[in-house]
Amino acid sequence: MTQQHxxxxxxxxxxxxxxxxxxxxxxxxxxxxxxxxxxxDRLEQKVRAMLDKLKSIEEPEMPSAGQIELPPHY
Structure with a gap:
């Protein structure tokens, strides 16, 4: 074989x-x-599940300013 080869x-x-x-x-x-x-994919699934859970939790109704009962003063 030659050098080139x-x-x-x-x-x-x-x-x-x-x-x-x-x-x-x-x-x-x-x-x-x-x-x-x-x-x-797993993290996105967990985030969706957490968002669904948050949406399913009912927010407590806050009384309006006129409905707030002041505590008695002692």
Whole structure:
């Protein structure tokens, strides 16, 4: 094999190694994004549940100014 062929083979091998690392990095990032989306979905569900619970709680009726009974003075 000539020097030129050897250099090309070495460069090709280097590119293949880089590609393998990039594919691994992309897969790792993809798994991270999937996990984060799952977490976002769970948090959104919890927030909706909390909002629904808050809406279901009745607010106590506040008496109007004319209906307020003053405490007796001693």
């Amino acid at each position: 050897s250099d090309l083979a070495s460069e090709l091998e280097s590119l293949e190694v880089k590609l393998a690392y990039q594919e691994d990095t992309i897969e790792s990032l993809n798994q991270t994004v999937i996990a984060q989306q799952d977490q976002i």
